[in-house]
Structures are given as structure tokens and as C-alpha cells.
Amino acid sequence: MSLALKTLILFSISTQLGQHFWPDSAFIRGIRLDYLSPTLYLTDIFLLYYFITNNGFNFKSLRPFLVLALTSLVFSVAPLQASIWWLRFLLLVYWVSQLSLPWLKSMLKPLLIWMLFLFGIGFAQVLLGHSLNGIFYWLGERRLNLGTPGLALQTIFGAEHLRAYSIFSHPNIFAGWSVLMSAVVALTTSSLTPLFFLVSLAITLLAASRTATLGLFVVTATRLPHKLSLLVVFCLALYYLMCSRPESVLVPRLDLLKTSLSLIGASPLFGYGVLGSFPSALSLQPDHFTPTLLISWVGFVGIIQLLLMIYSLQRKLVFNPILFALLPLLIFDHYLLTSYAGLAGFIILLRFAIIKKYANYSSCRRRRSR
16 A cells, blocks of 8 residues: 555646635735645645555654744744645655655656656647646646636747646646656666656657756756767757747846845745745745745745754765756746645655765666676
């Protein structure tokens, strides 16, 4: 049962199957925001059941996170949303702490098939110009068409097309999730790694995500043979010569950064709590620069707690160059903190990239094979 639950959780993370609730706190200036909607996802049920039924739970391992969560909640201006986020985060950390490399390697073929399936949904959306609906709605597909307000679009040879959403809430999250999964797979030194990269490349192109493109380039440069790396660079360059994005993102994102900085200035020690910047913000989006977004959530006291936590674990940690793939995702977008798939992928990659007994696995394996 435990093994089956681990698998269900892995694949359900990329879906959006859940029930949204809309209290007054989920509306800003009369507009309801998904970020602020308390939501019960199917994955939440799986995680909670796994947590309850697993007898190996160790409270001590989560104590530092509990202290950080409680400190943040005390000063939160959106306690309901913050409580849900922290509970979800703690459950994800516990689940990821139970994962092993043998289990991960056993999941590679099913995960590759799942990524191809999600790519197929995204490809059909781009081709048709609207969502597929039907059963895909129950996997989390949004109702989309070219006339939907605020839709993410791309221009290919002068014609407007959807950017691929698949069953994710935004194309950037779809592309970012595929890059995170490819980076995790690369750490296993599996022969399937090149296939994962090619599928991730196709997803990144369909989603037209600049940040994921940069992340994929970093992963490619650190893990793939040079010839395949050159192929990836050539495909990306050719695609972006043919395509363009209609919107300019620099000015709006700088405005979001200024909003975070003003919030940090107003409450530098403890911040506004997770998702707490919305009631005071002029924008309907989070800051896309993750470091300042995090500081506005937990304050400098929370950042110091995180640094002390990392320092206390330094003997168990090692840096892996593949983590550079996270930089564009952290610098230019917010979904590693604000979306389910982004947060889970972020935690999984950190688990296998920085903990010594996992990060050193590939080098030990090469030494044994000599």
C-alpha cells in the first residue's frame, strides 16, 4: 500500500483535480484569485493518508520546519491560506523524505509515458486552439480558447496560437515541471535520460517558456553529451527565431518586485506570511523574483531560520551543479513556491541533488564499474 501511495502521489501532483472554495479573502478588488482560494486537491488526500498510515514518521526531522511555519503563521495576514500552504509543504517534505533511488528508478518508464501523454494534450491544444474538455477536465485541464481573457499566447509565423497548458494552470508551470523531472531523472544516470530531455525540449517549445528554456539549457550542459546539447541549443534557437510572444513582461515584473520590496520595508522582521502580500499588493500576481517573494512571506527572521537549518545540516549536504537549473526558475518566476507541481518538483530535486547519499550515487556507481 505504501509503495502504491507513493506512486499515486507522484502522478497526481501534476494534475489539478480538486475542490476550490471561495471565501471573501480569495477576492481582491472583486476579482477571485486561484492563488488565494483554499483548495482540497486529490493529492492532499493521498499525502494525508500516507502520513497517517506510515508508522515510520519522525517528528524530529520536521521540527525546524514546524518552528518556521508557526513563526510565520503568527504574523500572517492571510492565516487560512498560509495554514493550508504550510500543511501541504510539510506533507510534501515528509513524503519526499521517504523516497529512495531504487523506487525512483522503477518509476522512470511510467513517468516517461506520463510526460508523453501530457505533451500530447498540450500539442492538441496548440493545434486546435482550445482545450480538449471531456475527461481531461477531470485531470485539471482549464477551459481555454483563443478568446479567453488573460490567456498565454504565442505568435508563430504571424498567427496567434495557444501556448500549451496541458493539465497545468499555466504553460510556464507545465514547462518548468518537465525540466525539474528531467533534472531528477538525470541524477539516476539512467539510459532513459536522453529521452526525458527530448520530451522536455518538446514541452518547453510548445509552452514557449523562456525561464524553462534557460533551465533546460543548464541541465543539458551539465548532463548530456555535447552533440545532444548542441541539438537542443539549435532547436531552441530556431524556434525562437520563428516565434514571438505578444506581451512584454519586463516592466510588469519590475513593478511586482517593487511591490515586494515595499512590503519588506513595511514588515522586515516577520513578513506578511505565506500568500500574505496580496491584501496589500496593487497587483493580482505574486512577485516573480522568488528571493524577495520569500522574504516578504517570512521576513528576515524566517530567512535566518532557514540559513541556520542549512548550516546545521551542512555535513549531510553536497552541492550538485545540476541545481544551477533552478536559478532561472527562481529569478524569473514564482511557481516553485506558489504551485503544487512546482513546489513538489523543487523539493524532489533538492532531495536527490544535495543529500550526500543520493548525490554521490552516480560517482560511486562509476567507480564500481571500472
